[in-house]
Amino acid sequence: MTEQAEKPFLYVVVCAAGIAADVSKLITAAQERDWEVGVIATPVAMNGFFDTAAVQAQTGRPIRSAWRTPGDPRPFPPPDAVVVAPATFNTVNKWAAGLADTLAVATLCETYGLGVPVAVLPCVADALAAHPAYRDSLVRLRGMGVRFGEPYSGEPDEDGTRAEFGWERALDLVERR
Secondary structure: OOOOOOOOEEEEEEOOOHHHHHHHHHHHHHHHOOOEEEEEEOOOOOOOOOOHHHHHHHHOOOOEOOOOOOOOOOOOOOOOEEEEEEEOHHHHHHHHHOOOOOHHHHHHHHHHHHOOOEEEEEEOOHHHHOOHHHHHHHHHHHHOOOEEOOOEOOOOOOOOOOOOOOHHHHHHHHHOO
């Protein structure tokens, strides 16, 4: 548990996938499990993929998407765990390659050295998931101790419905000992 907070602190990294509109479900579930939550979003995710004002109100904290300047205080304490949901093809591949070109991916790259549990709920279309670079990235990240939930393509089933995205599964993964 962090020294700055009474509750354990969870970073939620949000990527640009349509399902991100429901990230408040993950935040609610985390808060019900007594986590304090801070959200870090990819720059593209900040452009209408989820309701940023509602998420800021829900967490009581600003959403991080850009680096702070050296004189600015750290807006979040160090994480006790990190969840990436939804995790896109682009973010997974950049993270595995160590390409820390956004605050979100740089934060994920740093988590390896922090030794905190990291859970990922991928949201990647089947055609992209078939790419060899993606498969290699999953192997590398698993080798780094990253815990993955079931893949979610977002594609509708034959009857036109979509499977539920397992938001709470991410919490089960980071809380697993």
